[in-house]
Amino acid sequence: MTIDKKKFIEKYVKALESNTAAIFAGAGLSCGAGYVNWKTLLNEAAEELELNIDKEEHDLVGLAQHYINKKRSRGNLNTVIMEQFSTRAELTENHKLLAKLPIDTYWTTNYDCMIEKALDSEGRIVDVKRNQNQLTVSVADKDATVYKMHGDIDSIDKIILTRDDYEKYNLTHPKFREILEGDLLSKTFLFIGFSFTDPNISYILSRIRLVLEDNTRPHYCILKEVEEKEYDNTEEFMYAKIKQQLHIEDLSRFSIETLLVKDYIEITEILESIYKRYRRKTIFISGSATEYLPFNSETGKYFLHQLSKKLVENDFKLVTGFGLGVGSYVINGVADYINSNKKSKLQNHLNILPFSQDSSGDLDLKEVWKKNRLEMISECGMALFLFGNKEKDGKIVLADGLEEEYKIAERQELVRLPINVTGYKTKNLSEQYNEEINIQFKEKILKMYNEINEYKCDFSNKQSIDELVQKIVNLVIEIKKTK
Structure with missing residues (x-):
């Protein structure tokens, strides 16, 4: 189910006013700061495996697992990730706007520190949860919590990366799952820069839907609409368009309404409108x-x-x-x-x-x-x-x-x-x-x-x-x- 821009802004501002708004940020949010996406990050690994990255983009977790299986170590992949994320990046306008909003709950699968950096620049006291142990203690007088459910660049050896990591996640990170499930039940999430192919999110959303049946809380996501100029021919474009529509319909099973934008700059404009409307x-x-x-x-x-x-x-x-x-x-x-x-x-x-x-x-x-x-x-x-x-x-x-x-x-x-x-x-x-x-x-x-x-x-x-x-x-x- 799609939602128009005006209605989405109206509904999300209401969530802000009732202190129930939350953010879930994916890799797309940090791409504007100069960080690469997962497809680019794993391109060399795909070449070493003699695979086509374009054909593997819907199973990048599996690709990472194949690469580590071949190398019998995740050291090489950790090095690639460390090199990419160790570069200093400037905050994007989207990060700044999200930090200005009166939101106290931020979830992310990103390894970078852009969200907490943006919050800190706004003078906010941030409690960053990078691992299970940190979930049991809290920063005094915090006004925002950032849950890094896949880990952090500062602990590269513990990040969630491979299929093996995902399959064991329920055993290795049960508290993250429990807290996220609770937040999804009590807050209104905006998914931004995020791919719903993440197996953790699919599992959690499915579990909540089964428990609540049709009483799930409404959430929203922003996706860029596929354009014909992005494809080699009309046939590929039509295929991608159908697949995106099916994806949107699938998200509606979890009460996630999709806002489609023509260009990424629209996301900044939408966040600016939300910020101004709330103020x-x-x-x-x-x-x-x-x-x-x-x-x-x-x-x-x-x-x-x-x-x-x-x-x-x-x-x-x-x-x-x-x-x-x-x-x-x-x-x-x-x-x-x-x-x-x-x-x-x-x-x-x-x-x-x-x-x-x-x-x-x-x-x-x-x-x-x-x-x-x-x-x-x-x-x-x-x-x-x-x-x-x-x-x-x-x-x-x-x-x-x-x-x-x-x-x-x-x-x-x-x-x-x-x-x-x-x-x-x-x-x-x-x-x-x-x-x-x-x-x-x-x-x-x-x-x-x-x-x-x-x-x-x-x-x-x-x-x-x-x-x-x-x-x-x-x-x-x-x-x-x-x-």
Whole structure:
């Protein structure tokens, strides 16, 4: 069964939001980093055996076994593998994107260290499981686990390589099997760069299907569609096309839906869409206010309270730097929602990173503020700009911090939404960056955004303010749904 791109992105983002997403990475993921695939790796071995690698590509495990049988040692093959994987490789964009996603479970049959390297570069604490013994201990405060079920280049003599290794796997690696079976039952996997000819995976998937019958959990894989230009003649192409379709139908037995892509670059685009869509669940609230004109003090605070409450009611998470005259009412709005929904937890709906107001020791306050802003904004997918004024020397002036936050949001590719009707620096931003703000949106969303900025609100009337709030909420809901 195939799935279209839009539906797949939607479903996988839901898995991310429910903390049930997982990755299973195969050799194809690392090919973009310069590592060779198994067919290339075993080409010389095939030549020594006087076999045609093209005819053996569906039984490379058997080919490796034949080669070792002939050599009566796996030393030569280990050397070839070590030479190929000892070269330093740069992280691919796909590795970087996978590491940025809020996924805590990564499985791989690869010997290289690209996944853990990518996670480490994102500042994540990684627990790498290379062998059976490591499964019984855990790294403190880990936020990602990488299961290397076929071993690691650092223990070349213990990698899973031959038919003999595969046949004994159930005896030599029972805990890996048990944990993978559990994850396949409880998580939604994306198989990427992976071949389903691996006998271990076929066995595990079959076993789960037999236990659960038709109640298996949905999983997804991305495969490149076969193209005629890749074959010598039309007959070979049609044969490959039929075989791929049968393969897709076979995967559906295990509740694995297949997304076909025309080109490998599409995989990067899909991962980027998933990452951006997921981030849009989190909204950065930029704003400060000593006064709230054209609102009065009471209705200005009411607006902030209701807006925050309605956003979290619609499953958004808010991030704020506790801006003066804004942060308190954002917190109050979220707290109001949580008080009426006992199962909700504050940390699931709000992240607060207050700005220190006084320096001490060798602390450079401006550098701290800069770092705080980047940390807050980089986890978000949208930014709402509200009000933007402060008191200086007894006068109300525009708050320049909003523009700094706007520029960071632009660099981090957030959807930027200055709510013009709140005035002050926000109105200034709306006018100054009008063209680039508008270019972010498709026609429907641009119309909704303009309706907010043109809305004739009665700023002293709570019902009218509620209508304004709902228009803003409807806008961010629509943006979240777009690619």
